[in-house]
Amino acid sequence: MPLIFDHLSLGQRVVFHSGHGLEHVIEQIDYFGGSAVMLIAAGSAAEVADRLEARLPLVARVDRVVQHVPVSLVDSASSIATRAGADMIVAIGGGSAIGLAKAIALRTDIPIIAAPTTFAGSEATNIWGVTENGRKMTGSHASALPVAVVYDAELTMGLPSQLAITSGLNAIAHAVDGFWAPREDPINRAIGAEGLRALVPGLRNLRKDPQDLDAREQTLYGAYLAAVAFASAGSGLHHRICHVLGGAFDLPHAPMHSIVLSYVTAFNAPVVPDAATRIAAAFGSVEAESAAALVDRFRRELGAPAGLKDIGLSRSALPEAARLILPVVPESNPRTVTPRDMDRLLGDAWAGTPIR
Ligand code: NAD
Numbered sequence: 348m349p350l351i352f353d354h355l356s357l358g359q360r361v362v363f364h365s366g367h368g369l370e371h372v373i374e375q376i377d378y379f380g381g382s383a384v385m386l387i388a389a390g391s392a393a394e395v396a397d398r399l400e401a402r403l404p405l406v407a408r409v410d411r412v413v414q415h416v417p418v419s420l421v422d423s424a425s426s427i428a429t430r431a432g433a434d435m436i437v438a439i440g441g442g443s444a445i446g447l448a449k450a451i452a453l454r455t456d457i458p459i460i461a462a463p464t465t466f467a468g469s470e471a472t473n474i475w476g477v478t479e480n481g482r483k484m485t486g487s488h489a490s491a492l493p494v495a496v497v498y499d500a501e502l503t504m505g506l507p508s509q510l511a512i513t514s515g516l517n518a519i520a521h522a523v524d525g526f527w528a529p530r531e532d533p534i535n536r537a538i539g540a541e542g543l544r545a546l547v548p549g550l551r552n553l554r555k556d557p558q559d560l561d562a563r564e565q566t567l568y569g570a571y572l573a574a575v576a577f578a579s580a581g582s583g584l585h586h587r588i589c590h591v592l593g594g595a596f597d598l599p600h601a602p603m604h605s606i607v608l609s610y611v612t613a614f615n616a617p618v619v620p621d622a623a624t625r626i627a628a629a630f631g632s633v634e635a636e637s638a639a640a641l642v643d644r645f646r647r648e649l650g651a652p653a654g655l656k657d658i659g660l661s662r663s664a665l666p667e668a669a670r671l672i673l674p675v676v677p678e679s680n681p682r683t684v685t686p687r688d689m690d691r692l693l694g695d696a697w698a699g700t701p702i703r
Contacts, residue, residue, distance in 0.1 A: 352532040357473055357578060360495040361571065365564055368462050368499025369399050372437060375460050375495040376403065381435030385428050385457070387412065387448050391505050392439040392464055399439070407431040412443045414600060415478040415593055421450040433457055439502070441514070442467030442600065449475040449491040459493040464503055466514040466566055467601065468521055468574025470496045476590070483594025485582070498571065500563040508557035512649045515550040516605035518570035519543065520585055521577035523608060523642065526622035527615050528583035529679045536625065539576030543629035545569030547645070554649050584680050585611040591671045592660070602658045605651040610696045613639035614688065618681045643702040654699025665693050
């Protein structure tokens, strides 16, 4: 087969140093010339933010973030940033805090430094997402890509084990969905596979001992790689489904991803042998077990929720979900998705049907 591709790598500074995150955040503010910082640090990050605050040229602080980034919050936070004259945003938190920073940057072009506290990977992508009237809008833009990311696994230690597991499975979804996403290429496939290679043992060890810092480091490293692969390959079928479900039914982001992935893998992997091989290699191939069965067994072994019914989706919402998802299925998906296929996929994901 001839090797033909067109790959774009995103430029970003990445510092990885457990236990030293705050120093590196300060260093990066200095490096990128920040002189008026807006700090976004909600809930769990409040204590870290308090420690950081006194050492920053702080002009504003936002303590409230909301999952799926409602437009009303972007409006108020953007005007705070503008009024305060902020020239740098520091976001400490999960994908919701970083997502708010991205939405503000999109309007104001203020550069972002991100210090993630979950494995969602938003910090490594130029993808933004905001929700208005129950619809999640997403896109990509250079301003949404943080100029620097500081990874400190200690910042994830407060993340309760169940949230850490589903967040790590969200990262696995970035890598796996990237294997059949619209701009998949040999480089992002290789990065995604390396991400999986770190994520699978990282999550297994994290499940055994939630306080295992090495496991959290491995998971964080894998989550970064998986997000880089996702940013490059684009949103595949899995992400299109989850964007609709998240926006329309306000489902919890990471648990939803951890459920849906098994069923998208069951649908797509049989016709993408390279993806099936990479998945099998990362999960420890068991002969006669399909890629989807490996993914499914893994999430059950980790104790993630079984079906969408367990995270607040009512069965009566499925026809509406299918109606919204079908028009956004990527044209490049390796298999055509008929309305019947979508009904079956959503029905199985809702019920949590085991995959063999
Ligand atoms: P989140 O940021 O909503 O956090 C989930 C919960 O965990 C919150 O209650 C939060 O306060 C808490 N939390 C976070 N870190 C913690 C810590 N260290 N200790 C204790 N509690 C902690 O969840 P998420 O899954 O990280 O992010 C989801 C959002 O990110 C969604 O809106 C999703 O669309 C977006 N996202 C975007 C991208 C992208 O590339 N743009 C990628 C992934 C996720």
